[in-house]
Amino acid sequence: MKTILRNIHRSDLRLSFYMTQLYHHHILNQAMKWISYCGNYGMIWLLTAIIALINPDSHSMSIHLLIALIASALIAQISIKSLVQRHRPCHLYPDIPLLIPTPHDSSFPSSHTTSAFACSTIIFLFYPSWGILAYLFAFLTGLSRIYLFVHFLSDVICGMLLGIGIGTIIYYI
Numbered sequence: 001m002k003t004i005l006r007n008i009h010r011s012d013l014r015l016s017f018y019m020t021q022l023y024h025h026h027i028l029n030q031a032m033k034w035i036s037y038c039g040n041y042g043m044i045w046l047l048t049a050i051i052a053l054i055n056p057d058s059h060s061m062s063i064h065l066l067i068a069l070i071a072s073a074l075i076a077q078i079s080i081k082s083l084v085q086r087h088r089p090c091h092l093y094p095d096i097p098l099l100i101p102t103p104h105d106s107s108f109p110s111s112h113t114t115s116a117f118a119c120s121t122i123i124f125l126f127y128p129s130w131g132i133l134a135y136l137f138a139f140l141t142g143l144s145r146i147y148l149f150v151h152f153l154s155d156v157i158c159g160m161l162l163g164i165g166i167g168t169i170i171y172y173i
Contacts, residue, residue, distance in 0.1 A: 012089075012152035016089045016152060020149055022147070023099065029099055033148070036112065038137075039144075042072075042073070045065055048119065060126070064122045068115070068121075068122050068167050069115055069118070069119065071118065071170060075114070075166060076114040076162060077111045077114075080109055081108065086106055089151070090149050090150055100150070102150075107150075107151055108158065110151045110159035113141055113151075113163060116142070117160045117161075117163025118164070119167065120134035120135045120163070121171065125167070126171075138160075143156075
């Protein structure tokens with residue numbers, strides 16, 4: 001088991017450091033910062049829920065989105081991060097310059113990714129064609145967190161799986 005965890009950590013580090021080598025692409029930097037910013041406090045998903053309230057046919061989806069955001073925060077941000085307390089790559093290697101302010105909480109799992117995939121799953125289950133676009137944005141959200149050196153790939157993958165699970169459970173409950 002230790003060997004598996006060591007290999008995961010080695011792969012996490014390799015990808016994280018590779019991403020920082022792309023920082024000379026200024027347009028990519030701006031895009032990744034914007035995508036990540038949209039996920040702060042679930043803003044893009046709150047906006048989606050508010051817009052969904054305008055259309056009477058999507059009221060139920062809006063409520064499900066709000067529940068998914070709350071559940072994601074409670075499970076990922078408050079519960080799991082508090083228990084695991086994994087250091088972020090930017091905390092382990094503070095000499096790497098960041099493109100965004102340094103987050104102060106733990107790394108595992110990625111809360112941005114968890115909420116993005118929970119909400120994308122809700123959207124997909126209500127409206128599959130819109131859900132595919134939401135999943136694309138959720139994937140870019142996870143990628144942006146790795147690119148910005150604030151999460152490891154394993155944080156993002158677990159956030160994806162956790163988010164899909166949360167969204168699915170909320171939809172069917």
